[in-house]
Amino acid sequence: MYNRFCKLTSGNKREMKQNYKFIISYDGTRYHGWEKKPDLEMTIQGKLEGVLNRMIGAEGTGEVNLIGAGRTDAGVHARAMTASAVLDTHLSEAEIQSYMNTYLPEDISVNEVKVCSDRFHARYNAIGKTYRYTCWYGDGKPVFDRKYVTVLDREPNVDMMRKAAELLIGEHDFRSFCGNSKMKKSTVRVLDTINIEKNGNYIRFYFHGNGFLQNMVRILTGTLLEVGYGNISPEKIQDILKACDRKKAGPTARPEGLCMMKVDY
Amino acid sequence: MYNRFCKLTSGNKREMKQNYKFIISYDGTRYHGWEKKPDLEMTIQGKLEGVLNRMIGAEGTGEVNLIGAGRTDAGVHARAMTASAVLDTHLSEAEIQSYMNTYLPEDISVNEVKVCSDRFHARYNAIGKTYRYTCWYGDGKPVFDRKYVTVLDREPNVDMMRKAAELLIGEHDFRSFCGNSKMKKSTVRVLDTINIEKNGNYIRFYFHGNGFLQNMVRILTGTLLEVGYGNISPEKIQDILKACDRKKAGPTARPEGLCMMKVDY
Known part of the structure; x- marks a missing residue:
């Protein structure tokens, strides 16, 4: 199970570098998103790397490079973000998890730590994601969940939203649903499923695809809600996709309702 | 449906006094409990009465007297606290609810407002409560629910706790489970059911009875957890009840795990 490799460096110092996979939950309310930023202390990646650097005795250095499966926006949550990092430590998986949960704030939890193949890369190896x-x-x-839902003024029409959602399924150029107007790489993605569930006062949208552009889930949701309110007809989704123009889609839905649920490898 | 009564006062001023029943949810984290206290601004009753006084144009007065079914402790939550108050207003039930939800903070919600019989009293008429x-x-x-659960160091033995819980069911003098050592009134109560449910990493205790003493649910839970950890044998519950001595029972469990669920009339 353990896949440790030791090597003798020039100074004869024994190293115990291994690649680790982490599954992490966080309440994103207080954070400027996943990605660390030089002058902002409050990022998820920054908090996690800070604790890992401290754990391996390299406090204040940038030694640990934690790779997340994706970069959630400010205020967005995760139930199972996957991340990977090479660590030089003699601690066991359980000890690493316990150390991290002790020193991380109460709104970030490490749910699993596993040694993994050296070739595992949390971002490049991800083949699907659920939001x-x-x-x-x-x-x-x-x-009781005011920080994890987006409050709507009134009930949208779920049937209309489901009709529109069907037209979004498949491989499309989702440029109209991309928050980064300067995106130079391909904006083609495959959206496998959109399930819209109504339960009491809650409406939950589940998105599964092979990858998501910046703000994509929030723009998809904002557009579907416009359909649900009768401001956009379901059929117009095809025109919005074809336009490849962010301005044709609906607004970016607020971050607090969004949660990354799962990453597939 | 409306049970309005108007009377002409000495000054010929028309009054529209009616008795109203309210169903209220709150996240008790930030509050010093339900009961208003002269020098503490942050109480649930205080917040609600403040908004109701403002609504009827009597801001800053103590005109409105909101009666709660019970008095939750500092940090304890409620999903359906019931309360009643006589109000002098021409607003409809829906308008009252909307006004209250607009001016109350986001951690207090009014879920229902109904005109009720003048004789209805949220505390005296309560015949049962679920916590x-x-x-x-x-x-x-x-x-995601860190403010609504009590984190345990390890898993307690649920079967042992269920055995102990059975011995608590029925009419007993619960003085050993009362946080008020100076309680002069009867400490006899009927506890109908204690259901202990295990689901994943959660253990939920449901208590139903005709009334609960100060801290009673928290002391019951604290004692059951001691049984679950093997520090008290289930059979010892009978001795603890008989002793009528708070010091014989287990510790008072933390407030954050407790939530008032329902009041029966």
């Missing part, structure tokens, strides 16, 4: 977007509407307020 | 106590244990952290 969930949660909306709530009603006369009261969603007191 | 839930939620515990979590595991290697990670309960990121």
Whole structure:
């Protein structure tokens, strides 16, 4: 099970470098997103790397490079973000998990730590991702999950949204649904499924695809909600896709309703 | 449906006083409990009365007297606290609810407002209450409901706790489970059911009875957890009840895991 490799460096110092895979949950409310930024302390990646550097006795250095499967936006949550990093440590998987959970704040949890193949790369090896977007509407307020739902003024028409969602399934150029207007790489992605579930006062959108562009889930949701409110007809989705123009799609839905649920390898 | 009564006061001022029933949810994390206290601004009752006084044009007065079915402790939550108050207003039920939800903070929600009989009293008429106590244990952290669960160091033995719970069912003097050592009134209560459910990393205790003493659910839970950890044998519950001595029972479990679920009338 352990895939350790030791090598003698020039100074005869014994190294114990191994590649580790992490599964992480976080409440993104307080953070400027996953990706570390030089002058912003509050990022998920920054917090995690800070604790890992401290754990391996390299506090304050940039030695650990934690690779996330994706980069969630500011305020977006994750139930199972996957990440990988090469660490030089003699600690066991359980000890690493325990150390991280002790020193991480209460809104970031490490749910699993496993030694993995040296070739495993959390971003390049990801073949699919599931996101969930949660909306709530009603006369009261969603007191207990208010940080994890987007509150709607009124109930959207779910049947209309499902019709529109069908037209989004498949391989398309999703440039109209990309928040980065300067994106130079391909904006073609495969969207396998969009399930829209209504349960009491909640409407949950589940998106599964091979990859997602910047803000893509939030723009898809914002556009589907416009359909649900009757501002865009379901059939117009095809024109929006064809236009390859962000301005043709609906607004970017708020971050708090979005949660990364799973990464497939 | 409307049970309005108008009377002409000495000054010929028309009054529209009616009794209203409210169903309220709150996240108790930020509050010093339900009951208003003269020098503490942050109480649930205080917040609600403040908004109701403002609504009827009596801002800053103590005109509205909101009666809660029970008084939750600091940090304890409610999904359906019931309360009643006589209000002098021409607003409809829906308008009252909308006004309250607009001016209350996001951690207090009014889920229902109904005109009720003048004789309805949210505390005296309550014939039963359901409380839930939620515990979590595991290697990670309960990121998304961290304010609503009590984190345990390890898994308690649920079968042992169920055995002990059976001995608590029925009419007993619960003085050993009362947080108020100066309690002069009867400490006899009927506990109908204690259901202990295990689901994944969660253990949930459901208590239903005709009334609960101060801290009673938390002391019951704290004692059951001691049984679950093998520190108290299930049979010892009978001795603890008989002793009528708070010091014989287990510790008062933390407030964050407790939630008032329902009041029966």
